[in-house]
Amino acid sequence: MVHKEALVISGLKKYFGHVKANDGIDLVVRTGTIHAIVGENGAGKSTLMNSLFGLHQPDSGEIYLWGEKVLFSSPLQALAHGIGMVHQHFMLVEALSVLENIILGAEPGKGILLNYKNSRKTVEEICHKYGLELDLDALVENVPVGIQQRIEIVKVLYRGARLIILDEPTAVLIPQEIDRMFEILREFKRDGCTVIFITHKLHEVMALADDVTVIRDGRTVGHWPISQVNEKILARQMVGREVVLDLVKEETKPSELILQVQGLQTEQVNGDQSAEDLSFNIRAGEILGIVGVAGNGQDALIEGILGLRKVEKGEILYLGEAINGVNTSHLRQKGISCISADRLKTGLVREFSVRENAILGYQKSKEFVSKLLFHKKKINHYAQQIIKEFQIKTPSLDALITQLSGGNQQKLIIGRELHANPKLIIAVQPTRGVDIGAIEFIYQVLLECRRKNAAILLISNELEEVLSLSDRVAVLYQGRFMGSNAPNRLTKESIGLMMAGVRTEGEGEPV
Numbered sequence: 001m002v003h004k005e006a007l008v009i010s011g012l013k014k015y016f017g018h019v020k021a022n023d024g025i026d027l028v029v030r031t032g033t034i035h036a037i038v039g040e041n042g043a044g045k046s047t048l049m050n051s052l053f054g055l056h057q058p059d060s061g062e063i064y065l066w067g068e069k070v071l072f073s074s075p076l077q078a079l080a081h082g083i084g085m086v087h088q089h090f091m092l093v094e095a096l097s098v099l100e101n102i103i104l105g106a107e108p109g110k111g112i113l114l115n116y117k118n119s120r121k122t123v124e125e126i127c128h129k130y131g132l133e134l135d136l137d138a139l140v141e142n143v144p145v146g147i148q149q150r151i152e153i154v155k156v157l158y159r160g161a162r163l164i165i166l167d168e169p170t171a172v173l174i175p176q177e178i179d180r181m182f183e184i185l186r187e188f189k190r191d192g193c194t195v196i197f198i199t200h201k202l203h204e205v206m207a208l209a210d211d212v213t214v215i216r217d218g219r220t221v222g223h224w225p226i227s228q229v230n231e232k233i234l235a236r237q238m239v240g241r242e243v244v245l246d247l248v249k250e251e252t253k254p255s256e257l258i259l260q261v262q263g264l265q266t267e268q269v270n271g272d273q274s275a276e277d278l279s280f281n282i283r284a285g286e287i288l289g290i291v292g293v294a295g296n297g298q299d300a301l302i303e304g305i306l307g308l309r310k311v312e313k314g315e316i317l318y319l320g321e322a323i324n325g326v327n328t329s330h331l332r333q334k335g336i337s338c339i340s341a342d343r344l345k346t347g348l349v350r351e352f353s354v355r356e357n358a359i360l361g362y363q364k365s366k367e368f369v370s371k372l373l374f375h376k377k378k379i380n381h382y383a384q385q386i387i388k389e390f391q392i393k394t395p396s397l398d399a400l401i402t403q404l405s406g407g408n409q410q411k412l413i414i415g416r417e418l419h420a421n422p423k424l425i426i427a428v429q430p431t432r433g434v435d436i437g438a439i440e441f442i443y444q445v446l447l448e449c450r451r452k453n454a455a456i457l458l459i460s461n462e463l464e465e466v467l468s469l470s471d472r473v474a475v476l477y478q479g480r481f482m483g484s485n486a487p488n489r490l491t492k493e494s495i496g497l498m499m500a501g502v503r504t505e506g507e508g509e510p511v
Helices: 045-052 075-080 098-103 116-130 145-158 175-190 202-208 231-239 298-305 328-333 343-347 354-358 376-389 406-418 436-451 463-469 492-499
Strands: 005-016 019-030 034-038 060-065 068-070 083-086 163-167 194-199 211-216 219-225 257-266 278-283 287-291 311-318 336-339 424-428 455-459 472-477 480-485
Touching: 005 045, 005 194, 019 034, 019 045, 019 060, 019 194, 019 211, 034 045, 034 175, 034 202, 045 163, 045 194, 075 083, 083 145, 098 116, 098 145, 116 145, 116 175, 145 163, 145 175, 175 194, 175 202, 194 202, 202 231, 211 231, 219 231, 231 436, 257 298, 257 455, 278 455, 278 480, 287 463, 298 311, 298 424, 298 455, 328 336, 336 406, 343 406, 354 376, 354 406, 376 406, 406 436, 424 436, 436 455, 436 463, 455 463, 472 492, 480 492
Parallel strands: 019 219, 034 194, 034 211, 083 163, 163 194, 287 455, 287 472, 336 424, 424 455
Antiparallel strands: 005 019, 005 060, 060 068, 211 219, 257 278, 257 311, 472 480
16 A cells, blocks of 8 residues: 555654754655755755754654654664665765665675675666666776765665655755756656655755745744745745845955965875866955866865875965965964865865864964963953854863754854954855755855955855856866956856866957
């Protein structure tokens, strides 16, 4: 018997100490549909799904799966009942192959009797059915993040999932991969699977979902068929007020030359794309946006400037001073800050508290330490200032950084990097994986830095973001600039062509 509802959750509550993560959430998901769950970072979306998946035990409430009341004490139980979950931060073993990761924990046979031939055949059939191309023998550490997500999806399909949960599935994908992801999810639906996807990107909800539920402050605000809502309605329901992403950007009057990059060529690391003869300038009071398909030299450019990658040719001048090979800590002291692309890999330390992460990179500063002893009062005051100024929600300064939502983790990084009023800000994917309210806040913060005469190098995969914030836009392809111009003199079509390596007429301005 096929139940009309695949999932019904009623009055679910989950507390972490005094923090109410879920405060009586209700959810109804129809069988064979794609159901979006939206809400600000910290609203309780991931906690709700983790309770369903057996990672957390709810304090109260009821869960019905295909009409049967359930409560899972582990993800293995959830998997056995047909629930699969693809987490925002992937659960893969980098030293193992793609195939080994897919079958890990669900290997056919035992010990020396493991039947890899049959499991490989099953995985190949799944990949072929859904067009999920994978090199099953590649090591996970050598495959890009978009392929890693594909591995996670095949993992849950291999285990026979009929209800598939995806937490922020497009946060790490480039536009082409997002389109392919949507095709795959629609194929799941055609096969009778039920899909729940958690996202903060409202245009994706409108393009993909059949139904949508909005969660705010741990409670269900409401749920609707997608035909009854639009992006503006959903944004207002998520945040509790009107959200304005139409930026008011004053005319820029660039002044002092802050950064000059001349003929930059970097070494190639782990087979990735190096920077190839890149030249550009940024002045105080302007934002230079760089856009390109991920993996086209963005990492090489950033790491070359920050002294994290060897510069083989060219020169980097900051305020007229050559900084080739100067280490990152010295660059910080000179007034250069960086908002890194991966907050949990390069922006924060998972095992550290909010307090410790607030001074990360500045921990040797005389303001915070003397004679090898930390000034706890000064550190606390500094951290509290950042929390207040950048509207960061945290249980306490002692809370582990992983207890904060993704948006609040991002705000802490931005607060830490901008609190000292740097002269040069390198902002890499500054709004990746954050909700619409946090995006609005981050945009205003970056524009305020521009008003205060900072020079900003913005690198983002979000084309609308680059066009909205930047004074000049340059397109990167295979480590070289294909062209540049003011945003109002570029079209999405011409940018798309340059991102694919096709030069377009009239877009060859100096960067």
